Amino acid sequence: MSRQIIRLVIATGVASVATQLAVIREFLCLFAGNEFVIAVTLFNWLLLGGCGTLCFRVIRELKRPSLEGLASLSLLLCLVGGVQIPVFRMVYKTLFIPGQAVGFYPTLVFTFLASAPYCLLVGYLLPLSLDLAAGQRVSRASTEIYMADSLGDTLGGALFSFALVWLLTPVQAVVAASMPLILLVFMIQKTRSARVVLVLTMGILLICLNQELGTLEKAGIETVFYKETPYARVTVHEGDGSRTLFQNHIPRFDTQNTEAAEKIIHYPLSQVDAPSDVLLISAVSGVFKELDKYPLKRIDYVEIDPEVAGALTRFGFCKPGPQVRSIHRDARLWLSDTDQQYDAVILTLSDPDTYQVNRFFTREFFVGVKQHLRRNGVFSFSITGYSSYPSDALVEKASSLNATLEGLFERVLILPGRDLTFLVKKQGDLILDIPELLEKRGIHTIHIKNYFHGDITSERVAQLKSFIKTPGVPNLDFSPELIRISFFEWFSRFDTSPKVFGIAVGILLVIWLGVMNRAASVLFFTGFFTMGAEMMVVFAFQIYFGYIYVKVGMIITLFLAGLLPGAYLGEKSSLSSAEHRLVMADICLVVILSGFIALLAIFPRVVSEAAFLGLAFGFGFLCGFQFPCAAKIRQEKISGITGLFAADLAGAAFGILIFSLLLVPALGLIQAGMVLVAVKCAGMMRFKLWNI
Amino acid sequence: MEHITRRQFLLKQAMLVPVCLGVTGFAGKVSAGPEPFRGEAPATLWKWSKQALFFKPLGQKRVMCQLCPNACVLSPGDRSACRSRVNMDGVLYSLTYGNPCAVHVDPVEKKPLYHFKPGSRVFSIATTGCNFRCLNCQNWEISQARPEDVRFYEMFPSMVAQKADESGSVSVAYTYSEAITYFEYMMDCSAEAKAKGLSNLLISNGFIRREPLDDLCRLIDAANINLKSFSEDIYQKLNQGRLRPVLETFMTLNRKNIHFEITNLVIPGYTDDIEMFKIMCGWILDTLGDTHPFHVLRFFPHYRLNRIRPTPVRTLERFRDTARHMGLNYTYIGNVPGHEGNHTYCHGCGKPLIRREGYQIPEFHIKNDSCVFCQTRIPGIWE
Ligand SMILES: [Zn+2]
DSSP states (O other), X not given: OHHHHHHHHHHHHHHHHHHHHHHHHHHHHHSOOSHHHHHHHHHHHHHHHHHHHHHHHHHHHHSOOOHHHHHHHHHHHHHHHHHHHHHHHHHHHHHSOTTOOXXXXXXXXXXXXXXXXXXXXXXXXXXXXXXHHHTTOHHHHHHHHHHHHHHHHHHHHHHIIIIIHHHSOHHHHHHHHHHHHHHHHHHHOOSHHHHHHHHHHHHHHHHHHHHTGGGGOOTXXXXXXXXXXXXXXXXXXXXXXXXXXXXTTEEEEETTOHHHHHHHHHHHHXXXXXXXXXXXXXXXXXXXXXXXXXXXXXXXXXOSOHXXXXXXXXXXXXXXXXXXXXXXSOHHHHHHHOXXXXXXXXXXXXXXXXXXXXXXXXXXXXXXXXXXXXXXEEEEEEEEOOSSOOOHHHHHXXXXXXXXXXXXXXXXXXXXXXXXXXXXXXXXXXXXXXXHHHHHHTOOOSHHHHHHHHHSOXXXXXXXXXXXXXXXXXXXXXXXXXXXXXXXXXXXXXTOOTHHHHHHHXXXXXXXXXXXXXXXXXXXXXXXXXXXXXXXXXXXXXXXXXXXXXXXXXXXXXXXXXXXXXXXXXXXXXXXXXXXXXXXXXXXXXXXXXXXXXXXXXXXXXXXXXXXHHHHHHHHHHHHHHHHHHHHHTTTOHHHHHHHHHHHHHHHHHHHHIIIIIIHHHHOHHHHHHHHHHHHHHHHHHHHTTTO | OOOOOHHHHHHHHHHHHHHHHHHHHHHOOOOSSOOOBTTOSOSSOOTTOEEOSSEEEEETTEEEEOSSTTOOEEOTTOBOTTSSEEEETTEEEESOSSOOSEEEEEEGGGTTOSSBSTTOEEEEEEOXXXXXXXXXXXXXXXXXXXXXXXXXXXXXXHHHHHHHHHTTOSEEEEOSSOGGGGHHHHHHHHHHHHHTTOEXXXXXXXXXXXXXXXXXXXXXXXXXXXXXOSXXXXXXXXXXXXXXXXXXXXHHHHHTTOEEEEEEEEOTTTTOOHHHHHHHHHHIIIIIOSOSOEEEEEOOOBTTBOSSOOOOHHHHHHHHHHHHHHTOOOEEEESOTTOGGGSEEXXXXXXXEEEEETTEEEEEOEETTEETTTOOBOOSBOO
């Protein structure tokens, strides 16, 4: 029997991690696609998982667990997993005004309630398996279950990031990842009625698979392209003679938006006398047509997602000519590898309100751009601007970007408007009268020629300049000022404040800390610490090595993989008392992270890719190591063990939330890491002094 | 040791409930119109705050604002839904007087006004405040803000007129946010501007009560009123507003012979229904006549309505053709640079009278308010 349970736990791990990765991608499409939504969703999950685990303690008193019961619940898990994504989409459509961005609090409520069934179930299944496997040897069983769960999670994570996300749609991926579990249930359930239920479940899953695409349709327009790529959901819709490409449900390219292409190309290129080489980081519809108005030798066009680049050409958004070299890489990586010099670097990414995009608006990136600019080369980018009055947040953003550029470039010109365009030149003057520059060169435009002088008056330019605060706070890789501003701006856009949420989380944290026992508190702080450290590793990795989906997936997989040998060793080792081992592991965690922080702060260039991967594994290992030690202290009682699971999950929940939403935006990455170390030390002290 | 009783379980569950309920409270609110802000008046009035011209005491120091159809009922210390008016001890005050936060000189075509002194410059001002909550607001930074929370200029009405004059503008526009919400300031500025020989332009959603509008009509020379849709349901959904009062505003302006132009934003999935559009055109023709310029504008994803694609140009063309076919001769396409739907064609002879290239007017063939080719009178204020 215990073999079967272990298998079930592994299969549940595979299914649940893959499902949750698919769900988080779905949430990023339905709601704002920023890290706040990721953090809030993970917080909800971990918390709900903890609640599910606690629920088990109670329900166990009412009903004796059985293997058949476990199998039935596992099947229910597969069913909920498969059904939930189409259901989310339909409920979303009925709850919210179509086309409207949803604010923070509705996002919080929706993701919490939507995640509840699945997460409670997952949280409930873990201790149930443990209970069944336990018999007389609770502590060993708990470690075995913990290891099996970690193994399943690792496999599920790897399966999703290396295979499913590239090949399948979300519901397909979920169903595929659930197949091993369904198969196991089939082997366990021998009764006729149970098999009927199983067939019914399969039937419902098939209906979901069949209906999946229908739930993505937009009323009144035809979907001509749909592809889930590791970076986003990409769709192209067509209707009434125009096409629009959406990324994660946000319209990004429109075949009839000729105005954007004119601004993006001619604002910078008009400032260069004889441009020949241009670097284009992402694009807008019609850019190449505008670029063709200059006798260029080479256009390097970087678009990280080859599916987007492909769709842009295929559906007539852009027609790259023979001088265009398409590069499907992270643009930061491209710049650090190439020796190519450019006359213009043109960045057309979305707003820097995610860590992901913010990497292209930092001092470190601008330094890289400058190194690749010729003597009179120009660099330009824009962020969402204003019609008549720039909000305080926008002024702060502009001030920060101004401070980030100043000192690097001789001249900075900020053009007001619905897009705030930043033009900078390595050397020489920037001229505001762009229509005249174009006229002199005989370059014909529609929008710039006829609207520029009404929209960008010298009075408006001067007014904006007078708003810019000097000295502003520069935006740095490790100190993402723009993320901090965007966080508050996001709330103000929806006329709400993060205060209520902050207070609620604070109260919850205090309650949790209050009711926790001694061993659980170690795991709580470890959960908190490792989740924070994990985020830190991922953020830092992305800053250095770019957003490479597979590699970020690898980091997380390695972390999960580390749990396994860690737990094994923690169980086997009998060198010293469990308590002593627990403290030793804590010290190791603190020392490793401190070393990492020191390296980042002092010799950032030394840190290699392998070091990041090793680090992720190391954190996982120590985290896994601590679990059996804590289990031993807990006197090996089932109820105590469930408390440990819950503490670990809750710690992780608070860790992710506080680290990525509060510490990093407020303090910067390095300082936030230091706070993690301090919190872990405080947790350790609390543990040592518990009985005194 | 760790045995949990059923009672304890319920207790733990109960602890979680307030957390869940606390947050659901934010999602569930659906209201007919924007609500006043209870107890959110500032401790002291802004130095130039002015007693409101239109309000009604209700007893116990409560007042009802009589400016717009929201008709906010405010107790002392409350702030109106537009965020600009407060009840101070039983008297309604406007906080937006002499403190504009947006001041620009724009081409008149940008408003858009196509039949009012083409090519002229307009001194444009706005304070904070709006009586709607449009999901696609272009000026949400000020329309959904409180006057004390923004950077502003100190500009008394006399100074507005003087600055406008100095800037070479021929008119003053009350625009960007919602001009109705700074009614007293607009009235006084208009009087000053009029005295200096400048025109006054109202750019508005038209959500105003009859009495204040009558007063305003004595001072303004032209208006652009945004007709957001022809459905109460869409007005409620996208704007938290109501259609009926806006239609009444159109009728009043028409009766008072004020030159006004109508704008209609075509939002895919909401206001791109051709049948609704035909009803709208029919109403305009029957009630207001065929002399009012009509702008159908292209939508761009913006503010909270950022997940809808821009309006296809062909949709706009179909709308314009429909409107012209029905008899609205002066229907224009907006927000599409270089489109021929920007030009004015004589409804008598069909020849192009005004060629517009963005804000430039390379061709102009109207003399003495009439077509130079066939002498048909062209509605509008041309000199
Ligand atoms: Zn004529």
